[in-house]
Amino acid sequence: MRGILCVIAALVVPVLTVHAEDEPDLAALRQSLIDVDIAFAKATAERGRDGWLLFFAEDAVLLPHNEPIVRGLKDIRSYYERNGFTGQGLTWKPAQAEVSAAGDLGYTYGTFENVTASPDGREQRRTGKYTTVWRRQEDGSWKLTLDIGSLDVHKRR
Numbered sequence: 001m002r003g004i005l006c007v008i009a010a011l012v013v014p015v016l017t018v019h020a021e022d023e024p025d026l027a028a029l030r031q032s033l034i035d036v037d038i039a040f041a042k043a044t045a046e047r048g049r050d051g052w053l054l055f056f057a058e059d060a061v062l063l064p065h066n067e068p069i070v071r072g073l074k075d076i077r078s079y080y081e082r083n084g085f086t087g088q089g090l091t092w093k094p095a096q097a098e099v100s101a102a103g104d105l106g107y108t109y110g111t112f113e114n115v116t117a118s119p120d121g122r123e124q125r126r127t128g129k130y131t132t133v134w135r136r137q138e139d140g141s142w143k144l145t146l147d148i149g150s151l152d153v154h155k156r157r
Contacts, residue, residue, distance in 0.1 A: 024103030033097035033134055036142045037108040040132075041092050048087040049080055057135060057143035065151070089115040092130060104136045112149065127152045 036055070043051030053073070062070040062079065070079045092112035099106035109131045118124040133146035 024099075024101075026099050026101070026103065029099040029103050029106065029136075030097045033099065033106045033108050033142060034094050036134070037092075037094040037097070037110070037132065040144070044087045044090060049085060050087075052087040052090075053077055053080075055144045057145050060144055061146045063146070063148050065149075105134070106136070106142070107131055107133045 040052075040055045043054055045051070047054075053076070056073050056076060058073050059071070060073055060076060062076050064070060064079065070076050090112065091114075093110050094108040095110040097106060097108045109129065112128055112130050114126045114128075116124050116126075128149055128151040130147070130149040132144055132148075134142040135145045136142055
């Protein structure tokens, strides 16, 4: 009987150990998403639209306000060029990140502010909230696959 228990233990323990080693460290992955979102904001502040687009996956999707869905990095770049988006004056801060159990998909959300000049030269300040969906790449980096933002509506008194 003792021999059978030893054989079972010899078979089960390595399987449990391999399984435990394969489990992604979700807390570390959540932090890596926060870090990449912060790096994304920094690159946008430093490089404008070019810094912004560095973080998009080739098959990314954009859901712009009152416009059709934009699919693919090439079309997203064209969309931003047509609409005059430079990335200048856009800042944001992630509030939270979540990651799938497999560690290959995650999202961040938080608040943003966009400060631009109106046609008459006055400062125009818009605030809102965002959600960004990220997919983990084979090299362990994260790329943006879906970006969604909503503007705050400021009521006049």
